[in-house]
Amino acid sequence: MKREIRITPSILNADLNNLDTEIAKIANVSDLIHLDVMDNLFVPNFTFDFESATSIIKNCPIDVDAHLMVAEVDSIAPMYAQAGCASVTIHAEATKEIANTLRSIRNEGARAGLAIKPNTAIEEYEQFSDLVDMFLIMTVEPGFGGQKFMANMMDKVRTTRSFIGDRPIWLQVDGGISLETIEMAMEAGADTFVAGSAVFKAQDPAAMVTSLRQLAMGVAN
Ligand code: DX5
Ligand code: ZN
Numbered sequence: 148m149k150r151e152i153r154i155t156p157s158i159l160n161a162d163l164n165n166l167d168t169e170i171a172k173i174a175n176v177s178d179l180i181h182l183d184v185m186d187n188l189f190v191p192n193f194t195f196d197f198e199s200a201t202s203i204i205k206n207c208p209i210d211v212d213a214h215l216m217v218a219e220v221d222s223i224a225p226m227y228a229q230a231g232c233a234s235v236t237i238h239a240e241a242t243k244e245i246a247n248t249l250r251s252i253r254n255e256g257a258r259a260g261l262a263i264k265p266n267t268a269i270e271e272y273e274q275f276s277d278l279v280d281m282f283l284i285m286t287v288e289p290g291f292g293g294q295k296f297m298a299n300m301m302d303k304v305r306t307t308r309s310f311i312g313d314r315p316i317w318l319q320v321d322g323g324i325s326l327e328t329i330e331m332a333m334e335a336g337a338d339t340f341v342a343g344s345a346v347f348k349a350q351d352p353a354a355m356v357t358s359l360r361q362l363a364m365g366v367a368n
Contacts, residue, residue, distance in 0.1 A: 150338045152363045153178035153317065154356050155212050157343035158203075159194065160292040170207060173346060176356045179212040179233060181321070181341045183292075186217040189241050190290035197223070201230045210234070214262065214321065214341075216289045217241065221248045228255030236260025236283050236319075239272055249278040260319070264289060269303050273310045280316060281339065282307050286332070287322025292343040296323025301335040308336025329359050333366040 161169040187193040210233035220241040252259040262283035287294040320332045321341035349355035
């Protein structure tokens with residue numbers, strides 16, 4: 148089966164004072180914009196409150212993929228779906244009502260994503276596959292951009308790919324994706340790639356998105 152590939156640049160390390168310009172640089176060549184929401188509780192960093200996130204979502208010219216690294220995710224996730232995100236991802240470590248929250252994201256019309264941190268095993272979450280539109284395997288400890296890709300997460304990506312099988316569930320990797328690492332993640336079975344610093348620290352962010360896509364497609368074909 149030919150795998151569809153998606154590149155989802157993270158704006159975490161973009162110039163947040165000129166976000167419209169930053170997003171405009173890559174919108175035409177990207178599949179979704181990855182929005183990292185951090186509350187300084189679930190992770191030791193803060194990015195956006197709901198109000199500023201909503202304004203980014205409303206102004207974004209392409210679909211938004213929200214990655215919620217927040218403690219109170221069960222109440223917050225449906226709000227992000229309502230605000231117009233195409234995809235809303237919750238962390239397995241943060242939710243107390245995993246099935247309900249995944250369902251409520253879908254009920255609000257968004258795709259439901261389930262993320263796990265590097266020290267969390269994927270096996271016990273296979274049972275939620277019917278409620279999940281995307282699994283996110285973190286390839287860094289969540290909290291900050293610019294960290295080193297954890298190649299030892301590739302076994303987890305392979306396990307997830309094997310239980311997804313032919314189902315149309317996306318498999319995302321997030322953290323340290325670059326020209327050096329994207330092929331490894333692709334070979335392991337990922338199809339949806341977050342890239343933050345690799346894209347926004349590049350001279351030409353759009354060209355970088357295209358290069359990343361071409362590399363991943365080289366593995367696919
Ligand atoms: C980390 C975030 C990532 C991060 C990716 O907690 O979830 O999305 O911004 O940035 P890079 O690609 O620089 O690792
Ligand atoms: Zn992220």
